[in-house]
Amino acid sequence: MPLSRRWTSERFWKKSHRGVFYDVNDPVQVERFEIMKGVQENVVGLVPDLVSQSYMEPIVMMDTNVGAYSTGAGTYTALTKTLVITTNTGFVSTDKGKMVTFREGNDIYTAFIRTVSTANTIIIRGDKLPAADIAVVDWLMMAPSTPDSGGTIELTAIEFMRVGTQVKVRVTSDVTTFVRFLPEEEFQVWDPTDDQHSIVWTLIGDTIYIKKGTLLGDFGTITVWVPRVPIGPTTNAAYMDLPDGPMIEIAAIACEKELRKRKGLPVEDRSKELQDNFRLLFRQFDAQAKLETIDEKVKALA
Amino acid sequence: MADTVQKRLFELAMRVDPKTDNQQRIQDATSAVNIQSTTNATPVVVTTDVAHGILDDQYVFLAGAAQAALNNGVASPYWQATRVSPTQLSLNGSVAPGGAGGAAGTLVGALVGAAPGQKYPVPQRLLDIYNEARFETLRSLLGIFPQGERLLRLSGLIKTATVAFVAGVGSKPTGYIIPVHLFQTNLSNPISILSAQFGSALRDIEGTENRFVEEVGSQFKSRNGLTYIPDGDYTLEYIGLDKFTLSNVFGNTVTDPFNDDFYTLILEVAQALSQEVGSIQIGALIRKYLGVNGAS
Numbered sequence: 001m002p003l004s005r006r007w008t009s010e011r012f013w014k015k016s017h018r019g020v021f022y023d024v025n026d027p028v029q030v031e032r033f034e035i036m037k038g039v040q041e042n043v044v045g046l047v048p049d050l051v052s053q054s055y056m057e058p059i060v061m062m063d064t065n066v067g068a069y070s071t072g073a074g075t076y077t078a079l080t081k082t083l084v085i086t087t088n089t090g091f092v093s094t095d096k097g098k099m100v101t102f103r104e105g106n107d108i109y110t111a112f113i114r115t116v117s118t119a120n121t122i123i124i125r126g127d128k129l130p131a132a133d134i135a136v137v138d139w140l141m142m143a144p145s146t147p148d149s150g151g152t153i154e155l156t157a158i159e160f161m162r163v164g165t166q167v168k169v170r171v172t173s174d175v176t177t178f179v180r181f182l183p184e185e186e187f188q189v190w191d192p193t194d195d196q197h198s199i200v201w202t203l204i205g206d207t208i209y210i211k212k213g214t215l216l217g218d219f220g221t222i223t224v225w226v227p228r229v230p231i232g233p234t235t236n237a238a239y240m241d242l243p244d245g246p247m248i249e250i251a252a253i254a255c256e257k258e259l260r261k262r263k264g265l266p267v268e269d270r271s272k273e274l275q276d277n278f279r280l281l282f283r284q285f286d287a288q289a290k291l292e293t294i295d296e297k298v299k300a301l302a
Numbered sequence: 303m304a305d306t307v308q309k310r311l312f313e314l315a316m317r318v319d320p321k322t323d324n325q326q327r328i329q330d331a332t333s334a335v336n337i338q339s340t341t342n343a344t345p346v347v348v349t350t351d352v353a354h355g356i357l358d359d360q361y362v363f364l365a366g367a368a369q370a371a372l373n374n375g376v377a378s379p380y381w382q383a384t385r386v387s388p389t390q391l392s393l394n395g396s397v398a399p400g401g402a403g404g405a406a407g408t409l410v411g412a413l414v415g416a417a418p419g420q421k422y423p424v425p426q427r428l429l430d431i432y433n434e435a436r437f438e439t440l441r442s443l444l445g446i447f448p449q450g451e452r453l454l455r456l457s458g459l460i461k462t463a464t465v466a467f468v469a470g471v472g473s474k475p476t477g478y479i480i481p482v483h484l485f486q487t488n489l490s491n492p493i494s495i496l497s498a499q500f501g502s503a504l505r506d507i508e509g510t511e512n513r514f515v516e517e518v519g520s521q522f523k524s525r526n527g528l529t530y531i532p533d534g535d536y537t538l539e540y541i542g543l544d545k546f547t548l549s550n551v552f553g554n555t556v557t558d559p560f561n562d563d564f565y566t567l568i569l570e571v572a573q574a575l576s577q578e579v580g581s582i583q584i585g586a587l588i589r590k591y592l593g594v595n596g597a598s
Contacts, residue, residue, distance in 0.1 A: 021450040024492045027500045030514045079509040235511045
């Protein structure tokens with residue numbers, strides 16, 4: 001299910017605060033993007049198994065030692081998580097998903113490339129990015145995220161949805177299409193001579209363990225697909241990072257409720273609307289849910 | 303159409319201090335008579351086109367006379383006169399101005415704000431009370447009206463000013479009370495004006511379409527300097543209130559920008575203030591007037 005290209009944050013916000021008056025000099029006006037971001041995370045967090053497929057994003061683990069490095073100082077904008085810096089090779093679209101490390105004074109940050117905007121501009125993601133703008137990024141290195149010799153890939157630093165009945169992670173390789181997930185017990189006893197063209201993997205905690213069959217010379221370029229966290233809007237024209245339809249309706253109700261709470265206004269009971277929309281949401285994703293499951297989700301937003 | 307400050311002050315004088323210290327009735331410009339001529343003698347004799355009604359030692363206010371030295375103002379707010387005839391009087395203490403004057407200007411007996419009142423010998427005091435009543439009324443109205451109604455009911459007080467920002471700092475205009483809008487080129491990307499307590503918490507989420515400044519003393523300040531508020535001129539719409547001066551009263555052209563429906567309320571508040579009623583009771587009076595319950 002693709003994400004919305006109809007609901008800009010401006011349109012969504014207008015829908016959400018209909019009937020809740022505030023003027024532009026209210027802190028809510030400045031907080032609106034944060035509020036929408038929080039609402040997105042809340043509602044997606046309620047149905048991760050249902051929607052995580054819509055948020056899958058690749059992280060490329062290159063089987064090479066060739067990376068890139070900065071050739072001058074750069075800048076970082078915290079709000080949009082944008083790094084502007086010139087490198088020896090320039091960023092290219094296939095760099096999406098690669099790991100970068102950059103420095104400001106004594107502080108070292110590690111992140112992954114979410115978007116390559118231009119040859120010297122990237123948007124990054126990560127769990128511990130700088131909270132404030134950086135006027136001078138001292139240097140940057142883009143690493144060739146190679147699986148280590150022990151066949152492990154660390155996901156600790158990667159920001160993704162760690163919710164749901166199971167963490168939705170997929171692994172692919174460019175040297176074989178036979179890449180399979182195995183439960184831990186089977187992975188431990190897997191024999192590489194039995195399945196010589198395959199790559200198998202398992203996930204334990206935040207580490208992916210990976211093995212290859214005897215006929216494969218290397219892992220190739222491994223791409224790990226993880227369900228990313230919804231991206232909060234930072235401009236009026238930015239699209240809501242939600243699927244169209246019931247999810248938008250649910251988020252709008254949650255957003256209005258949050259707004260009413262902040263303004264000290266009475267919050268009306270919209271449980272019936274939420275129930276109907278959750279039901280439609282499950283139908284939209286060809287899934288079914290028990291009434292009590294839907295009620296639990298409605299209560300979580302009440 | 304709003305009344306002039308002079309008319310409003312006259313209405314207040316009629317309620318609280320209607321006579322001068324020598325029992326002359328306070329007037330406004332509607333009681334003016336036209337000056338026919340003035341002499342070049344000591345004292346100066348003024349001839350009016352109709353009966354002036356002034357008795358000996360009563361106050362007169364001259365405006366627009368051909369001989370400018372005879373005109374009254376803040377520095378010299380009145381003459382005391384000696385009646386010569388029904389249409390002639392002499393100005394006590396005046397000296398020949400260097401030439402006779404023709405038919406120009408007006409004469410008002412005991413103009414409000416110029417002549418010493420019986421209760422308030424210093425006329426400025428009456429104007430101070432009126433000004434205080436306006437501010438007291440505005441303070442209460444801002445608390446009473448919900449945000450959505452406030453700007454509509456107080457639309458007359460909305461002013462526009464240009465604020466120059468340098469390094470993220472701009473100065474508030476004189477008379478600034480609360481903000482309405484701050485923007486650079488158009489209202490689609492307004493800059494929120496917040497109280498200082500929010501700045502540190504919101505600093506990190508400020509962006510190009512999510513801008514704000516804080517009110518700090520007499521200035522607006524951006525927590526992020528000029529990053530999101532580039533140097534330049536910005537348009538500020540705000541609710542503002544300036545104190546009237548005696549010049550505003552004498553000129554009789556300046557009007558009170560308060561919406562007309564609060565005209566009587568302000569006079570009621572001013573009357574209460576003149577009776578030394580406390581601000582709590584004033585607040586109650588305003589609420590009662592507007593039919594609103596609760597404390598001020």
